[in-house]
Amino acid sequence: MLRQDFCWPLIGILILSSSGSACEYSPGICGAWADGDIRIGVLSSCHSKVQTLNVRERPEKYNCTELNLLSLVRTLAVVHTIETINNSSFLPGVRLGYYICDTCSDASKAIQSTEQLLAVNGSLPVQCEVLERPNVKAIIGARFSEDSLAVARLLSLYMVPQISTTSSAQTLSDRVRYPAFLRTIPSDVHQTKAVANFMKHFHWDWVGVVYGDDDYGKNALQSFLADSEGADICHAFKEVLPHYLAHDEIDRRIQEVTETIRLSEAKVVLLILKEELVFNLFKEMIRQNISRTWIASDAWSMSRNISRMEGINQVGDIFGFTFITGPNPGFKQFLQQPTLTPGSVNLFLEEYKELGKDTSFLTEAVDISITYGERLAVWSIAHALRLLLNCNKTDCPGERDFPPWKLLKELKKINFTMDNQTFYFNASGNFMNGYDLMNWQPQETSGERRFVVVGNYNLKTKEVHIKAPITWSNPSNTIPDSMCSAICPPGTAKKLLKTSCCHNCTQCLEGTYSNEISK
Structure with a gap:
């Protein structure tokens, strides 16, 4: 039963009003919210897929399934950071609120959720009307580039700033097509250079590539092909897997890709895939006892779910480049005992609790250092608000119901220091933090893998630096060959x-x- 003591946000199916000037929404709810003077929207892939998407024939409710713990933790990191700012004097007299909507890892659902976040009094303007003051002033997300690309087109209409912490597709740096898009990470144009540089360092010139059929996978593949050609690296095979997890052909394609890897002389394979696809592929590798050297894209380079799967130590060496990680003070304690502010709601957290696991399990299921990007995104908005609202030590006298384009203008100017590092958005809307090189080291007692930083990639010098010893999984502990x-x-x-x-x-x-x- 709906509570009667709370004003629920209006969302749902679009219906043209009699005047044709606005779209009204049937009642519904986002997954989590807390009111405030200024509200931040969040697009989170808290569920991994939409059921029966492949047989959808008419507009109907999306049935989202498979709660994703990594996305849940990232979402809670946003909540925790917002509450940290609210409990400080950084924005005196201003309380930040939030609305969190699920994309269900689907671009169409992401657009619908974005409409829900923008709607004012249950409606969105259409035709010639301009949405000057939407419900939220900025949106954090989405997780996957496929979703962010779709959302960025919509938000560019209203110039609502969008800050992603994980969407790394190179095309999102296009300021003409995506003028309101920003991110707390570099684009894939740097990641693929790092991968090619890493392969060249170990003289691996005969490699295979498996990528997803979404925008992230296809764009990263093209970028890697160009970078690897410059490094004299050849491609034994280029295989594609469906991005949609419930695709009819997914099992058959995993079998075919497995066979290609098994028969190939290439001993190094780059996987540009979401973590769920890598998990399914590795299950088959373990079943067939196939061992290779695997290079992880950022989408799964620190996946605890994969690092703890049964038999993971059989698949061979695993390396990956991950976005710069960092501390998130107080977040571990928050996860162990989440305390939401009075009046706030988090249905995602309630769904997780129904699984019967204590919330402290989240601190073990996910490496919380990867939520550094969420912390940076919220603090970026806070720094921009401090400028826009003319804040001093005691008050923020500026107008609080401002059009989002004004916040976007200030976001492009921010330059702040956190944990002895300086952060700002460059001309393409990206942070330029570089990457850590991760080595998944086997743990004999537990049968799991441990993430160890063994080097980094510097965006300015364009070089990989190995800073720690690497333990190879082969009996002779030597660098494996992968030569054509x-x-x-x-x-x-x-x-x-x-x-x-x-x-x-x-x-x-x-x-x-x-x-x-x-x-």
Whole structure:
């Protein structure tokens, strides 16, 4: 039964009013909210998929399933940071509120949720009317680039600032198409350079790639192909998996990709996939006892869910580049005993509690250092608000019902220091923090993997620096080979193939000889 002592936000199916000038919503609720003087919207993929999406024939309610613990923790990190600011004197006299809506890891659902966040008094303007003062002044999210790309188009209409902490697709840096999009991470144009540089460091020039069929996967693939060509790295195969987890062909495609990996001479494989797809692929690798050296994209480079799956130590070495992580003071204690402010609601947290697990389990299920981006996003908004509202030590006298474009203008100017690092958005709307290089080190006693920072990638020098010893999983503890060309013995010579780094060994022509090994 709906509570009668709370004003529920109006969301739901769009219906044109009789005048045709606005869209009204049937009553409903977002997943979590708390009122405030200035409200921040959050788009979170708290559920991993939408059921029966492939057979959807008419507009109807999305049935979202599979609660995603990583997204839940990221969402709670936003709540915790907002409450931390509210309990400080950083914005004196101003209380931040929030509305959190679920994208269910689907771009269409993300657009619907964005409409719900923007709606004022249950309606959105259409036709020629401009939405000057929406319900929220900024939106944090979405998690996946596929969703952020769809949402960024809508938000560009109203110039509502959008700050993602994980969407890294290069195309989102386009200021013409996505003028209101910002992110607390670099774009994939840097990540793929880091991956190619890392492969070149270990002389891996024959590699495979598996990517998702969404915008994130396809864009990252093209970026990697360009960067790897410059590093003389050849591609043994390029396989694609459906981004949609309930796709009819998902199981068959995982079997086919597994077979491709098994038969290939490439011993290094880059996986540009969401963590759920990697989990399913690794299940098959473990079942067939296939071992390779795996390179993780940022989407799964610190997935506790994968690092703890049964048999994970059988799959071989795992490396990955992750966005710079950092501390989140008080957040671990908050997760162990979440305390929401009076009047706030969090249905996602209630759903989690119904699973029968204590909330302290979340601190073990997810590496909370990855929520640093959420902390940075909220503090970025707070710093911009401090400028926009003309805050001093005792008051923030500026207008609080401002149009979001004014906040966007201030966000582009921020430059603040946190944990001895300086943060700002560059001309493309990105933070330029670089990456940590993670090594998934096997734990013999637990059978799990532990994330260890063994190096980093500097965006300015464009080089990978290995700063800690790496323990390889093969019996000889040596760097594995992944080369497309055989070593040519004496009496043979290289014959270059179409790709510059590959060759065959051919017998020396009559009247010629070779007395050295050719590599």
